[in-house]
Amino acid sequence: MRSVFREDHNMFRDQARRFIEREIAPYLPEWEKQGIVPKDIWLKAGEMGLLCSTVPEEYGGSGGDFGHSAVMIEELARVNATAVGFTTHSEIVAPYIVAYGSEEQKLKWLPKMVSGETIGVIAMSEPGIGSDLRSMRTQVRRDGDEYVVSGQKTFITNGGNADLVVTATKLDPTSKELTLVCVETDRQGFSRGRLLEKIGLKGQDTAELFFDEVRVPVSNRLGEENLGFKYLTHQLAWERLIIALRAAQSIETLLEETIEYTRERKVFGKPVFDFQNTRFKLAEVKAQATMLRAFVDSCLERVMRSDLPADVAAMAKLMGSELQGKLLDELLQLHGGYGFMSEYKIGRAWVDARVARIYGGTSEIMKEIISRNL
Numbered sequence: 001m002r003s004v005f006r007e008d009h010n011m012f013r014d015q016a017r018r019f020i021e022r023e024i025a026p027y028l029p030e031w032e033k034q035g036i037v038p039k040d041i042w043l044k045a046g047e048m049g050l051l052c053s054t055v056p057e058e059y060g061g062s063g064g065d066f067g068h069s070a071v072m073i074e075e076l077a078r079v080n081a082t083a084v085g086f087t088t089h090s091e092i093v094a095p096y097i098v099a100y101g102s103e104e105q106k107l108k109w110l111p112k113m114v115s116g117e118t119i120g121v122i123a124m125s126e127p128g129i130g131s132d133l134r135s136m137r138t139q140v141r142r143d144g145d146e147y148v149v150s151g152q153k154t155f156i157t158n159g160g161n162a163d164l165v166v167t168a169t170k171l172d173p174t175s176k177e178l179t180l181v182c183v184e185t186d187r188q189g190f191s192r193g194r195l196l197e198k199i200g201l202k203g204q205d206t207a208e209l210f211f212d213e214v215r216v217p218v219s220n221r222l223g224e225e226n227l228g229f230k231y232l233t234h235q236l237a238w239e240r241l242i243i244a245l246r247a248a249q250s251i252e253t254l255l256e257e258t259i260e261y262t263r264e265r266k267v268f269g270k271p272v273f274d275f276q277n278t279r280f281k282l283a284e285v286k287a288q289a290t291m292l293r294a295f296v297d298s299c300l301e302r303v304m305r306s307d308l309p310a311d312v313a314a315m316a317k318l319m320g321s322e323l324q325g326k327l328l329d330e331l332l333q334l335h336g337g338y339g340f341m342s343e344y345k346i347g348r349a350w351v352d353a354r355v356a357r358i359y360g361g362t363s364e365i366m367k368e369i370i371s372r373n374l
């Protein structure tokens with residue numbers, strides 16, 4: 001029983017779970033081989049009202065809150081489907097447009113993002129920079145009623161499928177200030193590089209994007225000039241909590257799975273579960289998972305009250321992702337050789353979890369943020 005959720009959240013969870021079990025989980029291995037999720041699944045999820053759940057009704061959404069978002073994030077994590085990049089689209093890109101978009105932009109882009117016709121991505125990282133965002137180099141210059149964007153982005157989640165790229169740019173290369181410009185991917189001068197080959201999250205298309213003098217109308221700017229960094233950081237507490245929510249769910253799911261596996265697997269004539277080492281390991285995981293859940297739920301309650309401080313969100317991201325790495329490793333060990341086989345959930349979850357300590361701000365950056373308030 002988790003007090004953070006209401007009845008409408010629980011009903012939404014039933015709907016999300018049914019959809020994910022039927023339409024996503026069985027196809028994950030196939031999508032992993034292809035390195036990309038078909039666009040079709042976006043349309044199906046959109047039809048079921050599972051994308052962009054916090055978008056207000058006047059823009060085609062269902063006007064949900066962070067509780068609905070958390071449900072969807074957890075349900076995807078439950079079947080280890082983080083590679084299906086709905087979360088970046090629904091929980092990061094759409095909220096930027098809701099928060100900072102003009103009425104015209106909201107009416108133009110949000111309904112199609114809700115339906116899955118338009119896939120939105122956020123492009124900040126470049127080959128030369130990731131953590132040090134303010135040093136990025138992608139440039140924008142104004143030419144009459146247009147902006148001209150030039151530069152290169154990398155590691156962009158859903159980059160291969162993207163239709164709309166919220167692009168972090170600089171008007172003045174010597175300044176630290178950023179300007180967010182929305183670039184439709186059918187604009188001349190925009191191109192995608194290859195899908196990047198990764199060690200995990202193999203079904204997620206992660207791409208390089210190139211901007212060669214791409215012209216967009218000035219009305220494609222999101223918010224004001226030079227305030228992009230402020231906009232990007234405003235949402236960061238929630239973005240970091242997303243990773244903690246996934247971690248808590250992933251640990252709980254894999255713990256259940258490992259309890260079942262060790263009860264069935266017999267070694268030296270008895271179930272692996274019966275060795276004291278196994279039960280102690282599982283008990284340790286359970287205790288840590290329970291503590292993580294309590295903390296993450298308290299953060300979720302705070303974010304729902306618009307009261308989640310940046311350092312607390314950083315603690316959730318740091319501890320969630322670090323624990324996920326450590327505990328999934330322990331659970332994998334209890335599977336023996338089968339833990340190393342792709343067909344077992346634990347192996348895939350273990351490798352997919354590695355990136356949680358890197359993206360959304362690395363563990364080291366989380367420690368920087370936390371230490372500023374000591």
Ligand SMILES: Cc1cc2nc3c(=O)[nH]c(=O)nc-3n(C[C@H](O)[C@H](O)[C@H](O)COP(=O)(O)OP(=O)(O)OC[C@H]3O[C@@H](n4cnc5c(N)ncnc54)[C@H](O)[C@@H]3O)c2cc1C
Pocket residue numbers: 088121122123124125128129130131132154155156157158198201206355358359360361362363364365368
């Ligand atoms: C699968 C995947 C998906 C991604 N999706 C997106 C996306 O959709 N959009 C997007 O814009 N980006 C995305 N990224 C990029 C991601 O946000 C960056 O990889 C991340 O921010 C780290 O940046 P970097 O890779 O340049 O590492 P670097 O910044 O080069 O860091 C290298 C090392 O230095 C450490 N370090 C850096 N600064 C400090 C410091 N001040 N103190 C101590 N140590 C430090 C880091 O912690 C790290 O260990 C994605 C990355 C991956 C792997």
